[in-house]
Amino acid sequence: MSKHKHHSVLPGFNLALGFTLLYLSLVVLIPLSAAFIHTAKLTWPEFWNTVTAPRVVASYRLTFGASFAAAVVNAFFGLLVAWVLVRYPFPGKRLVDALIDLPFALPTSVAGITLTAIYVGNGWIGQYLEPLGIKVAFTPIGVFVALTFIGLPFVVRTVQPVLEDIEKELEEAAAMLGATRWQTFRRIIFPTILPALTTGFALAFARAIGEYGSVIFIAGNIPMVSEITPLLIITKLEQYDYTGATAIAVVMLIISFVLLLIINLLQWWIRHRKAIA
Amino acid sequence: MKFNMWLSVGLLMFIVANSNQALADRTILNVSYDPTRELYQAFNQEFIRYWQDKTGEKIAIRQSHGGSSKQARAIIDGVPADVATLALAYDIDAISERSGLIPAGWQQRLPNNSSPYTSTIVLLVRAGNPKKIKDWDDLIKPGIAVMTPNPKTSGGARWNYLAAWGFALKKYNGDESEARHFLARLYKNAPILDSGARGSAINFIQRGIGDVLISWENEAFLALKEYGPEKFEIIIPSISILTEPPVTVIDKNTDKHGTQDIAQAYLEYLYSKKGQEIVARHFYRPSDAETAREYAHQFPEINLFTINDVADSWQQAQQIHFSDGGLFDKIYEYQ
Structure with a gap:
């Protein structure tokens, strides 16, 4: 067999690739390039002034900061939840398992309104937090809470199947060879799930950056303090400033793309290192 | 009127009330702002009755509510509104400027700067x-x-x-x-x-x-x-x-739908005695002097x-x- 004529097991590779490219173009590339083309109506200084206005910069800080913090928290607790769901039998497990997907299914504005109602000064949780001087609703903390809520399923659902696939024998062997529990986790389990965990983290992070519906109700929307970037895009649209809106959108796109690229590279590096080791 | 109900209205960009649309001959769409929902529900019923008595034609009216600029933007982007009843003239100006669906002088076409109520x-x-x-x-x-x-x-x-x-x-x-x-x-x-x-x-x-x-x-x-x-x-x-929340016919849309006569009559009816009473009952100040006097007790001097x-x-x-x-x-x- 010649090396050049490598045939895939499945037929129709060219056709499938064609469809993939067409589909990606229609669904992703064309709308995205429209944003870039629309922005091109601005001169470079106009563009720069729009995307570096103090209010806009403050909103990047909040959006990316809160999204990152929420994704980190979700990576940690999501792993814990996935662990418990995979490893321990307990009554009501299926119900809890189903509950995880709720933030996926719930319309985001419903989530936002519910969270706001709970965390305001007279709400279920807010009434206990406020005397302690902790204000959640209508502050940046509220933004973080909403983003944590919507991000949880991404981590759980990516880590869960990998955890399920880990062979128990590996852990047993580690124990037999004298590894402590912490060593087993650190050297055996964690490296196995790390790629899935970073994927989950990246998904939760990306989702949080673009989130609008759930955040807008709990944020308070005070300029320079609790305005998220998607709100500023909407604000520009309401002023019929389509180009300004797409300019900010383009910046968000670029930052998100770079961040996701870094996470993907990191993931590749982890896999690569594992393959060598 | 329940506030949570209102909220769900504000959330959705388009809540379009389809009242027996299938049976009706012609339909017009009124694109309006947030708090007018109750007003136009009452007014639409009245106008449908009036139009049927006058012409024998049974029409349907759909209404859509949301933030005023958001609604204006929707019309610019192609929502087939026959009439726009928005919160401020600036938003209708934007429709005129950006879409050319209505002439620049739209505000002079109806009495009181095209505001049937204030x-x-x-x-x-x-x-x-x-x-x-x-x-x-x-x-x-x-x-x-x-x-x-x-x-x-x-x-x-x-x-x-x-x-x-x-x-x-x-x-x-x-x-x-x-x-x-x-x-x-x-x-x-x-x-x-x-x-x-x-x-x-x-x-x-x-x-x-x-x-x-x-x-x-x-x-x-x-x-x-x-x-x-x-x-x-x-x-x-x-x-x-x-x-002064203004109203206007969206000319190019009504031309396309063949609804110019209904849309025009619809807005004019807002200025009629009957229309003004409905307006006043929903706590908008009527523009008609006589109705204003009747409902004066309701509105504080300001x-x-x-x-x-x-x-x-x-x-x-x-x-x-x-x-x-x-x-x-x-x-x-x-x-």
Whole structure:
């Protein structure tokens, strides 16, 4: 067999690739390039002034900061939840398992309104937090809470199947060879799930950056303090400033793309290192 | 009228009420702003009856509600509205400028600058007025939490802002820098800037946030009607702005749909005796003098100024106050 004529097991590779490219173009590339083309109506200084206005910069800080913090928290607790769901039998497990997907299914504005109602000064949780001087609703903390809520399923659902696939024998062997529990986790389990965990983290992070519906109700929307970037895009649209809106959108796109690229590279590096080791 | 019900309305960009559309011969779509939902439900029923009596034709009317600029943008982007009934002229100007669906002089086509009803901005406080709020002055005192939406996204909020601006100009004898200072202090007292008027009202009324809600007069009356005077009180400030929500036929759309006659009659009927009564019953101030007299007991005497007293036009007000880098932005950027 010649090396050049490598045939895939499945037929129709060219056709499938064609469809993939067409589909990606229609669904992703064309709308995205429209944003870039629309922005091109601005001169470079106009563009720069729009995307570096103090209010806009403050909103990047909040959006990316809160999204990152929420994704980190979700990576940690999501792993814990996935662990418990995979490893321990307990009554009501299926119900809890189903509950995880709720933030996926719930319309985001419903989530936002519910969270706001709970965390305001007279709400279920807010009434206990406020005397302690902790204000959640209508502050940046509220933004973080909403983003944590919507991000949880991404981590759980990516880590869960990998955890399920880990062979128990590996852990047993580690124990037999004298590894402590912490060593087993650190050297055996964690490296196995790390790629899935970073994927989950990246998904939760990306989702949080673009989130609008759930955040807008709990944020308070005070300029320079609790305005998220998607709100500023909407604000520009309401002023019929389509180009300004797409300019900010383009910046968000670029930052998100770079961040996701870094996470993907990191993931590749982890896999690569594992393959060598 | 339930506030949570209202909310769901505000959330969806288009809630379109399809009343037996299949049976009807022709249909028109009225694209309106947030708080007019109840008004147009009542008015549409009346107009359908009137049109059938007059012509024998059974028509259907669909209505869509949302933030005023959002609705205008929807029309520009192609929502097939036959009539637009929005919160401020600026938004209809935008339709004319950006889509060419209506001529530039649209506001001269119907009486009273095309506003069949008016309203104003008042203050809603908690029963007993615990913070002793009597006028706009009291809103800038330390420790007062003022609820008002974001003027960048809400038409109502722009009226709120301009009402306070007009007061400040009068108080400081037209000194604009003093007036800017006044507004900066007022917005410093605003802990939340909701994206729409409904959001602010819900935070104030249901969640108990804030000491005073700057509100459309008709919304304040509705809140009072729903929750009773044992919960809230309306404070009439010494001076406020006459809000003129305008209406127009969207010519190019009606030409395409063949609904020019209905759309025109629909808006004219708003000015009729019957239309004006429905308007007044929903706490909008009627433009017809006779109806206004009949319902005078309902509307408190209030010293009103108009947009033209504080700006040359809506375009100019928008430019100075609400555009990016305008006075409203400066409040926050250079505190």
